[in-house]
Amino acid sequence: MMPEAISREFDVVVIGAGAVGENVADRAVQGGLTAVLVEAELVGGECSYWACMPSKALLRPGTALHGAQTSPGAKEAVTRTLDAAAVLKRRDYMTSNWQDDGQVKWVEDTGIELVRGHAWLTGPKSVEVAGLDGNQYQLHARHAVVLATGSAPNTPPIEGLEDVQVWGTREATSAKEVPPRLAVLGGGVAGTELAQAYARLGSTVTLVARNGLLRAFPAEAANLVAAGLRADGVEIRLNTTTESISENDDGTLSLQLADGSSVTAEKVLVATGRHPALEGLGLESVGFEPDQEGYLTLRTDNSGVVEGASGGEPWLYAVGDAAGKNLYTHQGKYEARATGDAIAARAKGELTGAASDWSRFAQTANEHAVPSVVFTDPELATVGRTLDIAQKDGYNASSVELAIQVAGSSLHSENYEGWAQLVVDEDRRVLLGATFAGPDVAELLHAATIAVVGEVPLDRLWHAVPSYPTISEVWLRLLEKYGL
Numbered sequence: 312m313m314p315e316a317i318s319r320e321f322d323v324v325v326i327g328a329g330a331v332g333e334n335v336a337d338r339a340v341q342g343g344l345t346a347v348l349v350e351a352e353l354v355g356g357e358c359s360y361w362a363c364m365p366s367k368a369l370l371r372p373g374t375a376l377h378g379a380q381t382s383p384g385a386k387e388a389v390t391r392t393l394d395a396a397a398v399l400k401r402r403d404y405m406t407s408n409w410q411d412d413g414q415v416k417w418v419e420d421t422g423i424e425l426v427r428g429h430a431w432l433t434g435p436k437s438v439e440v441a442g443l444d445g446n447q448y449q450l451h452a453r454h455a456v457v458l459a460t461g462s463a464p465n466t467p468p469i470e471g472l473e474d475v476q477v478w479g480t481r482e483a484t485s486a487k488e489v490p491p492r493l494a495v496l497g498g499g500v501a502g503t504e505l506a507q508a509y510a511r512l513g514s515t516v517t518l519v520a521r522n523g524l525l526r527a528f529p530a531e532a533a534n535l536v537a538a539g540l541r542a543d544g545v546e547i548r549l550n551t552t553t554e555s556i557s558e559n560d561d562g563t564l565s566l567q568l569a570d571g572s573s574v575t576a577e578k579v580l581v582a583t584g585r586h587p588a589l590e591g592l593g594l595e596s597v598g599f600e601p602d603q604e605g606y607l608t609l610r611t612d613n614s615g616v617v618e619g620a621s622g623g624e625p626w627l628y629a630v631g632d633a634a635g636k637n638l639y640t641h642q643g644k645y646e647a648r649a650t651g652d653a654i655a656a657r658a659k660g661e662l663t664g665a666a667s668d669w670s671r672f673a674q675t676a677n678e679h680a681v682p683s684v685v686f687t688d689p690e691l692a693t694v695g696r697t698l699d700i701a702q703k704d705g706y707n708a709s710s711v712e713l714a715i716q717v718a719g720s721s722l723h724s725e726n727y728e729g730w731a732q733l734v735v736d737e738d739r740r741v742l743l744g745a746t747f748a749g750p751d752v753a754e755l756l757h758a759a760t761i762a763v764v765g766e767v768p769l770d771r772l773w774h775a776v777p778s779y780p781t782i783s784e785v786w787l788r789l790l791e792k793y794g795l
Contacts, residue, residue: 314445316439319349321537323654324438324452325459325594326430329356330417330640332459332632335654337384338422339455346423347450349430349440355414356759357461358640359714360406365484366404366504367686374688378750381724394719395489395512402484405687409485427745431593432456439593455626455654457615458592459647462632467496475564477556478580480505482609489513490554490578494566496553498524500685503536505580510543517546517574519553519566529698531730532748536687538728548572587635599620607636613673614666615650628654636674637681646674648779679743680763684753689729692756695739698734707737711793715749718780724750731755731785735793742764747785755778755783769795 322540323339325332328350336346353360372393378439379385407413418425428442430450434483438456440448464479466472478486483505487505491514495506498520518524518540524547525533537547551570556579558564566574589607597622601607610618620627629635630650631643653672656662666672685691701708713728736743745759762772777783 314446316449316486318449318451319347320451320453321345321424322453322658323347323455324349324430324436324450324456324652325457326438327356327461327631328414328425328457329459329461329631330355331461331633331647332356332357332642333414333418333423333613334457334644335457335628335651336418337421337628338648340422342652344454344655344658347426348418348423349426349438350752351427351429351443353409353410353414354418354425358431359411359414360409361638364405365402366480366501366508368405369398369484369512370686370688372502373402373508373752374397374686376511377688378724381726381750383725393511393513395703398512401486406485408781426450429591431591432596433593435547435620436626454627457654458589458609458617458627458629458633459631459643460524460588460592460633462592463588464581464585465586467553467555467581468582469496470582472581472778475556475558475579477564478578478718480580480582483509483580483582486578490576491515492563492578493517494519494564494574494576494579496520496566496579497550497580497584498522498526498547498549499582499584500525500683502580502582503540503685503687505582506545507540507543510540510545515544515576517548517576519551519554519568519574521550523549524752525685525691527694529712529732529746531732532691532693532746535580535689535728535748536591536685536691536728539687539689545650546637548574559630584737585638586633587629587632587633596704596718597627609633610664611636613649613668613675614653615646615674615678625657636677639681639683642677644679645676649674662665670757676764680760682756682760684756686753688749689749690753691746692749692753692759693744693746694756695742696734697744697746698732701736701743702733708734708743709737710734712787713785713792715747715752715782715785717784717788719782719784720781722747723782729782729785731789733789733793735769739766740769742769742772749782752782755785759782759787769793 321342321348328348377637430438435454438450493514615628616625617627682694698710720727734744
């Protein structure tokens with residue numbers, strides 16, 4: 312006989328206790344509401360344990376070592392390669408050894424309740440949870456249910472894939488040893504970052520991509536990253552698909568590619584993109600059905616309200632990867648802050664109707680200024696629109712680009728190679744976007760993000776004098792080339 316369900320009521324029920332869910336609940340509680348987080352795995356989510364933190368922990372030592380090797384005086388003192396065991400140990404530390412005690416304490420100290428279990432919607436404002444403690448919970452939300460369930464990896468249509476054991480990004484970032492040979496399927500951010508990380512840890516790496524490498528970014532910037540990977544020994548096979556995968560008698564895996572070639576490796580990493588993790592959440596109970604491919608997708612307004620949910624006034628929200636707009640942790644946390652504030656304001660009658668653009672309740676930056684960094688060496692950093700996207704969006708846009716060759720880059724490392732681009736709205740003379748590629752260019756990005764968000768006129772931006780000698784001097788050179 313099933314035990315009777317435990318009924319609880321909160322102002323806000325948040326499904327998913329990753330960084331995004333934590334931020335929604337935090338802002339709701341700061342706004343005077345009660346909130347509960349429901350989580351089936353580790354509190355802190357993908358970024359803390361299997362994505363952002365461990366992947367950067369794997370990448371940083373190689374970047375630091377390479378930086379020393381490219382600086383005369385320092386390179387003569389560097390006589391060893393990376394200590395893979397030490398790198399993995401530091402990675403373990405950065406993930407808290409996959410223990411979430413610290414995150415749970417933060418949740419408790421913040422005044423948020425936590426229920427561990429699998430949750431699904433049973434109707435408007437109603438959530439059922441199969442608790443990991445064996446109890447069944449029925450949670451009712453007075454004001455809002457928020458989906459902060461992240462994303463799940465795509466499975467490519469490769470013959471034999473279901474019959475062999477391969478790595479996803481989780482297995483790659485939490486691996487206990489470095490494979491002698493690694494095949495990486497996917498030329499996006501995760502594929503390129505992990506290909507370089509493992510190459511520098513000692514693997515012989517082959518990267519296979521059905522299109523180009525980092526094709527969402529300007530080609531000049533992506534080409535610099537490709538050159539960096541090749542310099543580390545990564546073999547890059549572009550514009551070909553993996554048709555089949557099979558296990559050999561010695562336990563290795565063999566890939567057959569569409570171009571007729573093959574790859575053999577001890578491990579295969581499948582990093583072919585992600586989609587919002589919305590399956591099994593009971594969305595059918597509030598009016599949603601999967602598409603022809605079996606995926607559920609949601610449309611949200613600028614405060615995170617899911618459009619089309621049954622149940623009257625807005626009550627269902629989606630943030631972060633679950634909303635499907637921008638699959639970046641930092642942008643998801645931004646969405647979460649706006650959504651948590653909007654929920655609290657609506658509960659108190661301080662916000663009615665749609666949120667105004669650029670207000671604290673709106674996710675307006677999603678449309679104009681989404682920053683992202685590829686943490687390879689060299690790095691690739693971008694914000695806002697590329698020239699192609701700006702023109703497709705109807706802007707009278709131009710661009711200015713040049714190699715990064717300033718005093719700061721010359722001092723930074725021997726034979727520094729970098730590239731920079733600004734995209735300009737000619738009608739308003741403000742920035743629509745910026746891209747930087749080169750060693751350590753991620754630190755240039757926030758200045759560009761501020762300029763885009765603030766719509767700083769180029770004539771005023773001209774008076775933002777970069778310190779000398781820094782790589783930021785490239786801003787001056789770009790504005791000079793533009794004609795200022």
